[in-house]
Amino acid sequence: GQQLNQSPQSMFIQEGEDVSMNCTSSSIFNTWLWYKQDPGEGPVLLIALYKAGELTSNGRLTAQFGITRKDSFLNISASIPSDVGIYFCAGRNAGGTSYGKLTFGQGTILTVHP
Amino acid sequence: DAGVTQSPTHLIKTRGQQVTLRCSPKSGHDTVSWYQQALGQGPQFIFQYYEEEERQRGNFPDRFSGHQFPNYSSELNVNALLLGDSALYLCASSRSPDRGPGYTFGSGTRLTVV
Numbered sequence: 001g002q003q004l005n006q007s008p009q010s011m012f013i014q015e016g017e018d019v020s021m022n023c024t025s026s027s028i029f030n031t032w033l034w035y036k037q038d039p040g041e042g043p044v045l046l047i048a049l050y051k052a053g054e055l056t057s058n059g060r061l062t063a064q065f066g067i068t069r070k071d072s073f074l075n076i077s078a079s080i081p082s083d084v085g086i087y088f089c090a091g092r093n094a095g096g097t098s099y100g101k102l103t104f105g106q107g108t109i110l111t112v113h114p
Numbered sequence: 115d116a117g118v119t120q121s122p123t124h125l126i127k128t129r130g131q132q133v134t135l136r137c138s139p140k141s142g143h144d145t146v147s148w149y150q151q152a153l154g155q156g157p158q159f160i161f162q163y164y165e166e167e168e169r170q171r172g173n174f175p176d177r178f179s180g181h182q183f184p185n186y187s188s189e190l191n192v193n194a195l196l197l198g199d200s201a202l203y204l205c206a207s208s209r210s211p212d213r214g215p216g217y218t219f220g221s222g223t224r225l226t227v228v
Contacts, residue, residue, distance in 0.1 A: 003155075004156075042220050042221050043157070045217070102206075102217070
């Protein structure tokens, strides 16, 4: 099935460093979402973006909705050990046959060394 | 306030068997979506139920079927299991079909087919 192109696939960083990951698609999305998944758990929503060009922050997390509506990035500032996990981007279009469906990227595995 | 509840948490089945997974949505939510997450991949959309009807379906064969009950809970059924059906099956609920960003995911059912 279709998936978004998410990079990098994995990151190994030191505590306190900043992190940046991005997601691209060949299709336009009306909404971009960023999720974090811990082992044995379901994805938890971090940030939702609704407008092209929108920049939204949630604590140390900042995400932007690309102007072309085909990409998005997520930044984490001053990483801490509890940031460890898998981060997923997801795109969504409302209306037509794609009503409510989320299309996910392959995920970025983040490891933070104390 | 209980979130999304899935059962069972783990399941082992033999090839060719049938399996039923269950999901209780978050209180106040009326729409249930099912996703399949293979190891190392992002979740893939299976289908979505609203008002006891399948509203949208992803690229999954007819061996995958579902049901939604009047209390909004849902079941995912998979017939004639294949080794490739081994995955984490996630249930996500939302308030209505147009509240995609409001999805709440359960912790999933880990299905192993041997």
